Amino acid sequence: MLRLIAQRLGLGLITLWAASILIFVGTEILPGDLASAILQNSATPESLAEMRSELGLDRPAIVRYGEWLGNAARGDLGHSLASKRDVVEELSPRLKNTVFLAAYAAIIAVPLAVALGLMAAIWQGGVYDRLVNFVTLLTISVPEYLVGYILIKYLSVQMGWFPSLANVTPETPTLDRIYLTFLPVMTLVLVVVAHMMRMTRASVLNIMASPYIEMAFLKGLPKWRVVVRHAFPNALAPIINVIALNLAYLIVGVVVVEAVFVYPGLGQLMVDAVSKHDVPVVQACGLVFAAAFILLNMIADILAILSNPRLRHPR
């Protein structure tokens, strides 16, 4: 087990390095650079040149990448080219916000999705099953910004229950935070529940066709008990994978929701940094996102192994 974890972590580091090259090349390919993105139409050739030399943008790309990689290997992610602030300092409040939002949404969405999915499997084909399938399909098909706007329209503008801005600051107390971020969290919950719920339902039903389930029924067990006690544990592996995928999405894919609710998360920072070609910040955001994916997938694999006695005790 430990060997597996070490192996996966090592592979993860290599993946991160590959990602950093891709991100760097990607930002280099984009036309324009930081100087022209900042100065826009008040740029003169002199002011552009001055800014480029000040930022070191006049050196070849390979030199800049090498320098960045050397520093990053020593744990120094560098300074934002634009604001001159330490990247870690710039990133960490945003990362906290992103993790908070993702965790908040996951705490609601994961149990909800699994419970809804199990119930749909128990009452397969019934009115409840169809209804929940229909509603979740609807929420997953509607773009998330529209879900956000609909929530704002009814819960914020009309009823006045929740604020439309989730502009939290590092000083905001946790209870206020939970209240301020309620609408973005609901938006995310509506978007991710469908996927996890349908996967739970499908994998449980898949197991339900096995002979040992029939045996359980023949023993005279009630349906809910068969589903929860006999089918669900064996259906866990694919469910865990889908949950991991959705958690990763909650961390890396919520930039639209951040924009709609003006939530200062990592996605917004990365979009800003990309449009301004602020490479150290783009790199750092990209690495955080890649790391989140790699870690979550690793945890999902490990949990899947733990949930399966045959894999837990290989012969």
Add this chain to the structure above:
Amino acid sequence: MTELEFLKQQHQDGRVSRREFLGRAAALGASAALVSTMLGSVEAHAAETPRKGGTLRLGLGGGSTTDSTDPTTWTDSVMVDAGRALYSGLVEWGQDGKPIPELAESWEIKPGAAEWILNLKKGVTFTNGKTFDADDAIYSINLHRGQTKSGAAGSFKVVKDVKKLNANQISITLDSGDADFAYVLTDYHMMIVPNGHTDWSKPVGTGPFTLDKFEPGVRFNGTKNANYWKAGRGHLDAIDITVINDTSARVNALVTGQVDAINRLDPKLANLVGKNPKLEIVRAAGGWHTVVSMMRDRPPFDNADLRLAFKWGIDREQIVKALFAGFGTVGNDHPIPKTDPYYNSSLPQFKYDADKAKFYAKKAGGTPTITIQASDAAFNGAVDMATLMQASASKAGLKVEVKKEPADGFWDNVWLKGPCVTSYWAGRSAATQMLSVAYGPDAPWNESHFKDPKFSELLLASRAELDETKRKAMIWELQAILHDEGATVVPAFRDWVDGHNKNVGGHTPHGGFDMDNGLIADKAWLKS
């Protein structure tokens, strides 16, 4: 904007007197009852007295994580508004369009307008306790001169030398005379910082607020500067700016009462906001304009008749309606807005006229394809504008293509490089300044490659001319030249549209920029 509303706005801004307003409104056929209602609403605005205290919460678009309190780096609303809360300038661009004293108490123009003597205000202290003097003013001016990345470098190129005469007096020498140099000093980059200041993480200024919290691209909080020097300004205890770049989120925040005022109200939503009894829109006609610049020395745009065919072939009214939901005015292919005192009102207005377009196309000897390189990086709606032009020009028999350019690197790779490109100008405080930066003999951003000896000579002469009547005649002539022979199409001027809840006072329209030309933190107050 209808002529009458425009007049009302002008009267509200103090550009048109009560008497003139009454006379011109009557000439437009407005009923006496309507005119008196309008006057009532205008004068109610003027009669309010400021109240002290409170925190003004602004939701502003135009912020980014790259923002800094270094004035040389400013390009957009958030930093202009936040910066104006921290610093003061030498000269302020007044509500009526005239320069008014700020830290420069008064100024003297030497004959020929190439030498300016500025008398600086005494007894003003910075937030770090230092007393403001000539060295600070010189240092601050020099931030925009020579080797600099400043966005104001182009405007300050004319400055040849800045000298200290005594502790409270400086002289500025220019390359050539410029009677409007006071307007250059109203540039929002031209903020006063203490001599030698370089640590922009700890800004020091003489503005109404001191920095409390600043997270670039997220928020800016300022608390009252207890030693603020300006009389009748700085009413608030604190200013609280939240960066909201998403248009709908900004309107939502205003409607749900999470902020008191917002900038860049989407024109399509402005009328809805205006109908809300708790909210008000603040609208100012100004110099912000869209352009399509053709390069006058590159085929096919070197053909004057083809240019005229295009100018008559586009539907400007439609562009104002579609892009700005009517919150704007049509342009006449020169960059001077109707609100400018030097606006040439005698020129025939270009409008869609298929016959004229066909006539000039025939005279041009054919209709080569005109390719407009458009990108929404230029301004939001630039691609739509180009497409509208294509539609109307095609109806008039011209061949127009729209080439959509990527937003990334637009200013670097397309602008000033392509022969026919969409772009915009935020306008300048003085007509001569606007004409100089885009069309003058050494214009830093001569988009249309406009080189005309007669124009250049006249421009230089008008800048140095101190006699009002002669000056006006010259500037009218300059506009006429651009109108007839220029290669820049100016389809529309856009109004600045802000919104606020009715608890906000002193947030007045200003043609220069949104949020009262960035001075909202200095001028506004809360009624309760």
